[in-house]
Amino acid sequence: MTQPDTLRGIGESATLARIFPRLPQSDHALVGPGDDSAVMSAPDSRFVVTTDMMIHGPDFRLAWSAPHDLGWKAAASNLADVAAMGATPTALVVAIAAPADSPVSLLEGIADGLRDACLALAPGCGVVGGDLSVSDTLTIAVTAFGDLSGRAPVLRSGARPGDVVAVSGALGRAAAGLALLFERGTVDGQPDASAAASLRASDPDLVAAQLAPTPPIADGVLAAQAGATAMLDLSDGLALDARRIAQASGVALSLDAAAIGSREALDGGEDHSLLATFPPGTSLPGGFRAIGTVVAGSGLLVDGQHYEERGGWDPYEQWSGGRG
Amino acid sequence: MTQPDTLRGIGESATLARIFPRLPQSDHALVGPGDDSAVMSAPDSRFVVTTDMMIHGPDFRLAWSAPHDLGWKAAASNLADVAAMGATPTALVVAIAAPADSPVSLLEGIADGLRDACLALAPGCGVVGGDLSVSDTLTIAVTAFGDLSGRAPVLRSGARPGDVVAVSGALGRAAAGLALLFERGTVDGQPDASAAASLRASDPDLVAAQLAPTPPIADGVLAAQAGATAMLDLSDGLALDARRIAQASGVALSLDAAAIGSREALDGGEDHSLLATFPPGTSLPGGFRAIGTVVAGSGLLVDGQHYEERGGWDPYEQWSGGRG
Structure with a gap:
């Protein structure tokens, strides 16, 4: 049986070459990935920006989340912060740090999840830049951008009596999914991939609400x-x-x-x-x-x-x- | 002797309250930190964006870098990517994940370094958003923005014979500083804070070229x-x-x-x-x-x-x- 390629085995440049074609393109990029920075269009002379990180351990377990889930959730959670301003998501930049002995398929799966979430939830939104690094702790940091099309942003501060x-x-589905995973997705108290697979079959909606x-x-x-x-x-x-x-x-x-x-x-x-x-x-x-x-x-x-x-x-x- | 406050000891909200006043403000923010997203001004209907992560281990050693150095370098390295497009840096968003037993002063020092680097290198650039999380591996992910003031971005692709x-x-100063730290900043092969302090005194410029x-x-x-x-x-x-x-x-x-x-x-x-x-x-x-x-x-x-x-x-x- 051949061993899967690892990040250490093929190195940074070859890893990038395998991830890059999987990423979604942004309809709003004037200069895309590959230079020191990207250049984005901001038609109404403003842009919305938010950032959110996912960390192995507190934010996800690798026994439960497939790589595709991780990319999907990293995109979805940031897209929601853009949407909550009343904006249309236009682009993401994504920094990923992973252990050197990770299979390359981990990053390919994350890239696929980022793409599929953008296509499904915010068509036209794509990845315009990023950074790959090595870490003992798998970490995904996403920054997302949005366009307000001339409207005022919807803040938290505008609610008035009578509204x-x-x-x-x-409501509560993601937490119910997490409770289910902690209850029946573990073996001897440890997150377990086989147990999670059973739950994906028996309770697909609740599990997906948490993982993707x-x-x-x-x-x-x-x-x-x-x-x-x-x-x-x-x-x-x-x-x-x-x-x-x-x-x-x-x-x-x-x-x-x-x-x-x-x-x-x-x-x-x-x-x-x-x-x-x-x-x-x-x-x-x-x-x-x-x-x-x-x-x-x-x-x-x-x-x-x-x-x-x-x-x-x-x-x-x-x-x-x-x-x- | 009283123990220093840790992140676990005071929790996320109190940590944020201690960091927040230290951060630099952006002259270009229409809506600053505190909502789901920030809103930035982009006067010429474009913005420049780049992202770069610093990871404990491959990118820095805590025995060598003071917290202030970490914030400074995280800002400086991202500001340089904005500058390299011919743009003026306008803002940063910063995601930091740190071990729960870290002293709060670690994050305060990082915030001070971010502020001082912005003030020194790119006045008017400030922090408009962020994310705090917990991780076994101290990680600093910065995304930086810039304004081209109507000019075309300077790409890597425009050099012509005769230029x-x-x-x-x-040139080479940061690497010389790193070589010095590996040579004389270790004890029994491990990065050592006392040895680094001696080097800061004997070779301040080379050490600073690497650390800040x-x-x-x-x-x-x-x-x-x-x-x-x-x-x-x-x-x-x-x-x-x-x-x-x-x-x-x-x-x-x-x-x-x-x-x-x-x-x-x-x-x-x-x-x-x-x-x-x-x-x-x-x-x-x-x-x-x-x-x-x-x-x-x-x-x-x-x-x-x-x-x-x-x-x-x-x-x-x-x-x-x-x-x-």
């Missing part, structure tokens, strides 16, 4: 066009992120438990769905559905009661140190 | 204004990077050994100086000095002889795995 609170995308989420990227622009007053992407769970809009806007968000569904839907992170507020009477665009209203006050109410659960996840305090 | 080859900034380089960022715009036909930043050494201009432009670069100085100046990487070509007769701007001419052919000539040394550094093939 409708609405969400587009899943499909946030409603196009609904970000639709929300802005419909007059959204505030918006963010749900990375730390509805409860914590709703409080962020409340605090930035100097209001309270009052949510309806029945419209939300489960407790997991309130506290579970990583859905990368869009939470937005709209002026009363707005016909909600795309996949948005009403889950409450903005009221005077502060913080978060659920069925009229203040909801104080902390939610979220602190990487420094809460990562167990496990990888697998 | 003057010129360089601004140090000062590339001539402003000369990038001056070169573009003077009509530079090609330009790049010297990250892999003069020989390898000169060949890159030669290949992209379909020409040969013929360099004068006496003008270059030493062999280390040809092969040593990480200076982040600017290598550019100018039409014959150009009055060389800023710190640029002539070191050769562009001729028909391919590859690199030194004193008329083809120079074939490979140069550069492959992270996958050449990193020893050492950290320290």
Whole structure:
């Protein structure tokens, strides 16, 4: 049996040559990859930018995530931050550091996942630059760009009493998928690839919600066009992120438990769905559905009661140190 | 003796609150940090973007680099890639992953270094966004942006026979500093902080050239204004990077050994100086000095002889795995 090529075995230049053709091209690049920098078009003289890193251990387990999942999720989570401003994603730059003994197929799979997520979630968005490096810890750092097409960005601070609170995308599914993986995707407490494969077969939707989420990227622009007053992407769970809009806007968000569904839907992170507020009477665009209203006050109410659960996840305090 | 605060001890929010006030502000930010994305101004409807990562082990040793050095070098190396397009750096986004037991002062020092490098090398450039995470391997990923003020970007592909080859900034100094650190900055083969402190006292310039380089960022715009036909930043050494201009432009670069100085100046990487070509007769701007001419052919000539040394550094093939 031949051994698979490793990064150390073929080196940086040959690795780049194998990854490069897999990456999606950007419709908005004036100068693409290959020079010291890329040059991007910014038609309305502004651009939106966000950055987010995924780290082996706290953010993913290699026994659970396929390389394609990693590229997909790295793209999707950053695209959601662009969409949450009401912008159309235009491009990514991607820095990846991997152990030298990794198979080249790891990086090929990540590149394929980046491409497929861009094609599916934000057509026209492509990779315009990057950096490959070596590290004991597989690390994927993505920076994403977006175009506002002349509109004002939708900030967290614009919610007003009387506005409708609405969400587009899943609530609590990514957290439910993660709980399932920790419950039935381990052997002797360690993440296990065979167990995860069984779960992919038995519970494909929940597992995919965690490993390769499909946030409603196009609904970000639709929300802005419909007059959204505030918006963010749900990375730390509805409860914590709703409080962020409340605090930035100097209001309270009052949510309806029945419209939300489960407790997991309130506290579970990583859905990368869009939470937005709209002026009363707005016909909600795309996949948005009403889950409450903005009221005077502060913080978060659920069925009229203040909801104080902390939610979220602190990487420094809460990562167990496990990888697998 | 009180123990220093660690990231795990105070958590992500408190860490952010301590770093945030130290970061430089960008003169070009319309919406700064704190929302899902930043919004940047791009006055001529384009922006320049580049990304580069620094990893504990292959890229730096904590026994040698102070936190301030790490922030400085992460900024400087990315600013040089923006300058090499003939652009003015406008902003950075910075993702940092650090072990949970790191002292908070590590991140404070990195933030101070980012700020001081921006102030010294590219005033008006600031940090507009970022991401903090946890990792077994300290990792700093920077993405930098620049403004071309209506000019065409200076690519690697524009050199023409007859052009003057010129360089601004140090040649081989960063590599000489690294050689010195490996030679006299170790104890029993391991990077050692006391030995490095002695070297900082005895050879401050060489050590700084490696740990906190000062590339001539402003000369990038001056070169573009003077009509530079090609330009790049010297990250892999003069020989390898000169060949890159030669290949992209379909020409040969013929360099004068006496003008270059030493062999280390040809092969040593990480200076982040600017290598550019100018039409014959150009009055060389800023710190640029002539070191050769562009001729028909391919590859690199030194004193008329083809120079074939490979140069550069492959992270996958050449990193020893050492950290320290």
